[in-house]
Amino acid sequence: LGRDLVLRFVDEHMPGSHDEVRGYFRRRGAYARFKDLLHRAGRLEQWFEYERRATQEALLAWAADHGLTVVPGAVPGEAGR
Secondary structure: OHHHHHHHHHHHHOHHHHHHHHHHOOOOOHHHHHHHHHHHHOOHHHHHHHHHHHHHHHHHHHHHHOOOOOOOOOOOOOOOO
């Protein structure tokens, strides 16, 4: 999900940092700088939860697109789908 997910999070939760974070991805070490920014802003846990949910949703969508049935509880953090 990568850079697009990071930028979506920033747009939703830290819009004033969009240009700064976008600049991170012009060179190596973007995720380290991004996570340092989150830590300083007190939003690291919020990012981890956002990333977890987005990953879960992407995995479930991929499974559905490929005709796979996900057993409830088989995906960490997923229950009762």
